[in-house]
Amino acid sequence: MTYSIIARCPRTGSIGQAIATFAIATGGRLDGFNSSVGICKTMAIPVRDNDVLAIRLMALGHKPETVLKMLESNDPGYANRQIAMMDLSGRVAVHTGEARPWCGHRQGDGVVAAGNMLAGPQVVDALISSFMETAKAPLADRLIFALQSAQAAGGQRGPDGRIVNARSAALRVMRPGAHLVDVDLRIDYHEQSVAELLVLFQKMHKTNS
Amino acid sequence: MITTLLGRCESTNRIAVGTVSDEPILGKSRTIVRAQIGAVVIHSGLTLGSEVLALNLLDMGYSLANIVSQMTEGTITSHCHQFALIKANGMSQTSTSKTLGANAYELTGTNYAAISIGDGSADMVKAMVGSYIEGVSETRLEYRLATALAAAVGTAPIASRVSHSASLAVYGAAPYPEVDMRVDLSDDALDQIRIILHEQHLMDLYFAERRRNPKSTEFSDHFIARMKLERTKGSS
Numbered sequence: 001m002t003y004s005i006i007a008r009c010p011r012t013g014s015i016g017q018a019i020a021t022f023a024i025a026t027g028g029r030l031d032g033f034n035s036s037v038g039i040c041k042t043m044a045i046p047v048r049d050n051d052v053l054a055i056r057l058m059a060l061g062h063k064p065e066t067v068l069k070m071l072e073s074n075d076p077g078y079a080n081r082q083i084a085m086m087d088l089s090g091r092v093a094v095h096t097g098e099a100r101p102w103c104g105h106r107q108g109d110g111v112v113a114a115g116n117m118l119a120g121p122q123v124v125d126a127l128i129s130s131f132m133e134t135a136k137a138p139l140a141d142r143l144i145f146a147l148q149s150a151q152a153a154g155g156q157r158g159p160d161g162r163i164v165n166a167r168s169a170a171l172r173v174m175r176p177g178a179h180l181v182d183v184d185l186r187i188d189y190h191e192q193s194v195a196e197l198l199v200l201f202q203k204m205h206k207t208n209s
Numbered sequence: 210m211i212t213t214l215l216g217r218c219e220s221t222n223r224i225a226v227g228t229v230s231d232e233p234i235l236g237k238s239r240t241i242v243r244a245q246i247g248a249v250v251i252h253s254g255l256t257l258g259s260e261v262l263a264l265n266l267l268d269m270g271y272s273l274a275n276i277v278s279q280m281t282e283g284t285i286t287s288h289c290h291q292f293a294l295i296k297a298n299g300m301s302q303t304s305t306s307k308t309l310g311a312n313a314y315e316l317t318g319t320n321y322a323a324i325s326i327g328d329g330s331a332d333m334v335k336a337m338v339g340s341y342i343e344g345v346s347e348t349r350l351e352y353r354l355a356t357a358l359a360a361a362v363g364t365a366p367i368a369s370r371v372s373h374s375a376s377l378a379v380y381g382a383a384p385y386p387e388v389d390m391r392v393d394l395s396d397d398a399l400d401q402i403r404i405i406l407h408e409q410h411l412m413d414l415y416f417a418e419r420r421r422n423p424k425s426t427e428f429s430d431h432f433i434a435r436m437k438l439e440r441t442k443g444s445s
Contacts, residue, residue: 001429022429023416024408028378028389045423046416052384080423100428117428164430167408179261185235186391189405200393204235 001100001156001164002026002043002082003115005127005146008090009139010110014182015039015088016173018143020166020194022156027170027186032085035174038064040085044099044116050075054085064093084114088176101159108132113146117164119154126153140173140183144201147171151194169193171201210327210369212361213240213250214337215295217320218350223387224248224297225379227354229362231327233394234374243268244380247296252326253313254290254306255280263294273302280304291315293322325361328369337361351379351388351406359399372398377406411436 002021008014017039019026032040032051040054050071057067064085072078072095079097082105086092090110096103103116106128113127130149134142147169156164167190173183185200187193211230217223226240226248239251241260249263259280266276273294281290281304288308293315295301301322303315309326314334316323321341323334340360344353354377362372375398379388390405392398411433419426426432 023412024405025390027391028386031385045419048383048385077420077423158428158430164428179258180239186393188390188392189401189408200235203233203394207233207235 001117001166003113003118003123003127003147003150003155003166004041004043004084005111005113005131005143005150006039006041006084006086006092007111007131007139007143008086008088009142010090012139013088013176014139014173015086015176016139016143016171016183017041018147018169018171020147020151020155020169020197022164022167024168025186025188026168027172027184027188030170030172033172033174034059035176035178036088038085038087040067040083041114042081042083043114044082044097044103045077045080047075047077047081050081050083054083058085058087063087064091068093068095082114082116084112086110086112102157113150115150115156117156117158119157122153123150123155126150140171140201143173144171144198147194148198155194165191166193167191169197171197210325210329210365211252212325212329212333212337212358213252213293213323214341214354214357214361215248215250215293215301215322216341216350216354216357217295217297217299218353219299219320219345221350221381222297223350223379223381224295225350225354225377225388226250227358227375227377229358229372229375229399231369231371231373234376234391235393238376238391240376240378242378242380242386244384245297245382247294248380250293250324252291252324253309254288255292260292263292267294267296273300277302277304281306291324291326293317293324295320295322329361329365333361333364333366336364351377351390354379355399355402355406358402362399371396372400374398375402377402408433 004019042050092112094105099116105114126149130146187196213228242248291305293303299320314325341357347353376391392401
């Protein structure tokens with residue numbers, strides 16, 4: 001049970017990711033985030049090597065769509081994965097396997113959103129629509145607002161309708177080719193991690209201003 | 210005050226970095242670790258990106274002393290620097306500029322490097338390293354490091370005996386961290402790190418079960434609740 005958005009800022013070329021999930025310390029597992037290559041995130045039943053491999057394949061020059069096919073041929077458990085990726089130019093590829101319902105994805109130019117065990121398609125719709133509606137804002141703001149919108153649209157929910165809190169959330173933004181992060185905020189364990197991430201984000205702005 | 214311990218496990222060669230501070234870090238920690246190469250932590254001074262340079266030089270085979278020279282010579286901000294390095298083989302080095310005077314502490318040895326800047330004390334750093342050395346029988350490096358950080362905070366001057374942010378990362382052979390936890394803002398960040406460690410252990414059990422049995426494993430929230438209940442019954 002996770003929802004995530006990966007996107008590129010068309011003005012600056014920066015790339016970023018926002019994610020919320022039931023699992024702990026999700027910000028410590030953004031293994032497929034490389035400012036010189038792109039972003040890949042495997043969810044549902046994750047395999048960490050998958051994201052590292054995807055980044056290496058994109059670094060060789062493969063398009064995300066090709067990389068997705070290569071991951072499929074390399075992974076016997078591919079049917080159980082949910083994978084979203086984007087390269088530095090904003091090209092995206094996404095796959096939703098047999099993850100727990102509701103699961104699915106949406107994609108656009110320079111943005112891809114995916115999730116599983118959600119309240120419904122409105123959650124990933126909210127990720128994308130919020131991102132699109134805030135086009136003039138900085139990438140980090142757009143991503144965190146998208147996460148808030150997804151939470152407001154129902155967030156994670158079990159098939160029996162019970163609400164499942166996202167216990168960790170993370171936001172990361174980097175300029176293309178940068179060695180150091182521009183924004184790297186994490187809530188590793190909190191029953192309202194998405195709301196707490198916003199608090200942290202606002203505090204960071206206050207501290208920096 | 211910010212205090213960091215870099216450690217290497219004698220038996221597994223894993224590298225770990227633990228940091229605790231009485232201030233909120235808010236994602237600004239200048240720590241960089243590369244599996245099977247080493248780790249660099251900068252507390253103060255040096256230009257942004259110096260940590261990447263240091264790790265790249267480490268990867269190329271430069272000696273620790275040479276790297277320290279490269280990082281500090283001719284750098285505008287080097288007059289107020291403090292940083293620490295550890296190699297994958299356990300060799301370590303720290304560097305603190307004299308201008309930081311009585312507000313900065315460091316301690317190095319084989320398999321560890323400790324640095325602290327701010328309102329700490331030399332005893333605090335000694336207590337942290339002492340705890341780390343004594344914890345050699347602890348098989349999980351992350352717990353060993355967490356205990357050492359707690360020893361530091363527990364020995365700090367009373368006004369600094371708080372932790373508002375903390376982080377813990379352990380690297381083995383994989384190109385990603387085995388453990389990576391961070392608390393950016395909390396009334397007791399070290400306590401929060403311990404809670405996260407405990408919860409992460411339960412999640413690891415869940416994911417192992419889910420990989421074995423992807424179709425019919427119970428939902429993760431049910432699994433975690435059941436495990437907690439079983440442990441409560443087991444301990445009562």
